[in-house]
Structures are given as structure tokens and as C-alpha cells.
Amino acid sequence: MSTLDPKSRAASRGMSDITIRNLFIIPTILFLIVFNIFPLIYSLGYSFTDFRASGKADWNFVGLQNYRELLNDPFIWSNFSITAKYVIVSVVGQVVVGFGTAMLLNRDIPMKGLITTLLLLPMMLSMAVVGLFWKLLYDPSFGIINYALGLGTFEWLSNPDMALYAVALTDIWMWSPFVMLLSLAGLSAVPKHLYEAAAIDRAGPLYTFFRITLPLVAPILMIAIIFRTMEAFKTFDLAYILTSQPTTEVISIRLYKMAFQEWQTGRSCALAYIVLIMVLAITNIYVKYLNKVKER
16 A cells, blocks of 8 residues: 655656646636637727727727717617517527427437437537528528418518518527527426325426426526527627628627728727627626526
């Protein structure tokens, strides 16, 4: 039996635990500083200037002027309104479809593993592929959706009233499996004896769902909602690929146009920070609600 203390054993390995720890931590910290923190600080500085990346003129420090102009711009608030509508429709749809599918799969059915795997396929595809795929499905001439629903040559993506919902439907199709996966994990963790006790007491399905299933799955469902809300808030790819309607110009598309088409670099940096603050505020509200759900 070895009688060496931990320090002696580490020394005998030729490299101490502290050295090994630093070997992993220091590169990670450097990576975060170079690729995360530095661009954040750099863009924050630009947000207080009138810098234009395409121009050769010197930039000037304008203080909070960019922030004031953006917050008083009704078109920017229109973009935020479109984004909020998209987030609500998309996230609610994903929760309803994802959780409903998880409830159906949370029982003994033939080929359950294969069905679950096939349902996960959409979220493994890239946004560009999904966008082009659904653009074909929505096509008024040969799209299968109009054929299946008997809608003739109904325009989905060029219709200002329907375009946003068409994009949201695509997002629901793609990301409902994510909610389903988390919900299945939560449902499988519910103790079976609670259902047995409810059956002995002759509790109905609605009572069992609202008093046992939903409260116990709610924390993990809230985590799914937090993730999906953050992702839906910064959506860009689907809306940009599927349609170019003004009614689908979410805040990420406005930000892209401002930065790389209009070359208002300083102003776009300010808008990016306004979006960041809003996402952080929404996430903070969700996290507080999640903590309350856990305490129940």
C-alpha cells in the first residue's frame, strides 16, 4: 500500500493538480476574453459614436444620442412589436406541440424509440435547409401544404397577414422536438406511486394532470421556455430566407440591415445593446418565476 500523501503522489506523476487545472482554465479564460468579452466592450464603445464601417470619415463621440434616437424611433418599436408577436406565437406553439407529443410518447407504444428519434430529426437540420425546404412546401403552385389543405393557390409567404405566422409555423415544426425531449425527461421522473395513489382515490384525468403531472414537470418546462424564448427573440435565418415582407422584419433583420446595408455601425451597436438588455430582462423574469415554481 502506498504511504505517499496527495501532494507527493501528484509530484510523482510529474505534473501537479494545480498545473493540470491551469492548463485547462487559462486557455478557456483567454478564449472568452478574445472572442466574447473584447468584442462586447469594443462594440459598446462604438455604440456611443457615429462610426460608419464603410466610410473613410473620422468618427465622433455622440454620447447617448444613438440610444435616444432609437428609443424614439416608431419603426424600431414596430420591429420590436413584430418580434414580440413572433416570439409569443412560436414559443406557445412549441410548448403545446412539444409537451403534447411528450404526453403521447410517455406510455408503452410499439417502436417508441424509433418514433422519438424520427421526431428529433427537424432540430438537427440547419436553418438554411429548413428555410428552403419550407419555402418549397409553401409554394402556391406546387407546394404540398396548399394541396393537402385544398387551398388552391393561396399565398403564404407573400401575404402580409400570413407571412409571420408561416415563419412561426416553420419554427414550431423545427423546435417542438426540443421541448418534447425535455418534457419526456421531466415526465419520466414523476414518481409512479403518485399516479397509483390518484387511481386509488378515483381521481379523474384532468385532476391528475393539473395536480400531479403539470406541477412536477413545470420546472423543466420553464427551462425549455427560457431557452426557446431567447432563441426566438434573436431569430434571423428563417424569416430572412422564407420571406422579405415588412410584416416579418423582426428586430434581428432590422439590426442586420442597419449594420451591413445602411452601414450605420455605431447606431446598430446601440440597437444590439438595447436588444441585449431586453433579452436579459425577459430572462430574469423567467428565472424568478422558475425559482418560485421550484419552491412550491
